[in-house]
Amino acid sequence: MQSPLDVLSRRDRRRRIARAVLRIVLTTGLLLALYVLAPVPFVPAADAVVRLVIVLVLLAVAVPIGFAALTALPAHRLARRPIAPVLTPE
Numbered sequence: 001m002q003s004p005l006d007v008l009s010r011r012d013r014r015r016r017i018a019r020a021v022l023r024i025v026l027t028t029g030l031l032l033a034l035y036v037l038a039p040v041p042f043v044p045a046a047d048a049v050v051r052l053v054i055v056l057v058l059l060a061v062a063v064p065i066g067f068a069a070l071t072a073l074p075a076h077r078l079a080r081r082p083i084a085p086v087l088t089p090e
Helices: 010-037 045-072 074-087
Strands: none
């Protein structure tokens, strides 16, 4: 099975990769600038660790539940069937 990039010409492939890299660099730069420029109040280390642990536990619970819910839906399996001929090149 060919990847979508194999179908493109060399020029289009380079253009898409360059656009993706540019988008990644711009997003990272803007997030870093926001981090530096935004006024963030000081949070004590112990409080930050407690918040981090709570968020990680919530994430560890939410991700498997969401994945199980998506894979259990019959519509999830049916949605792939009509587009399979479009995704697989002949």
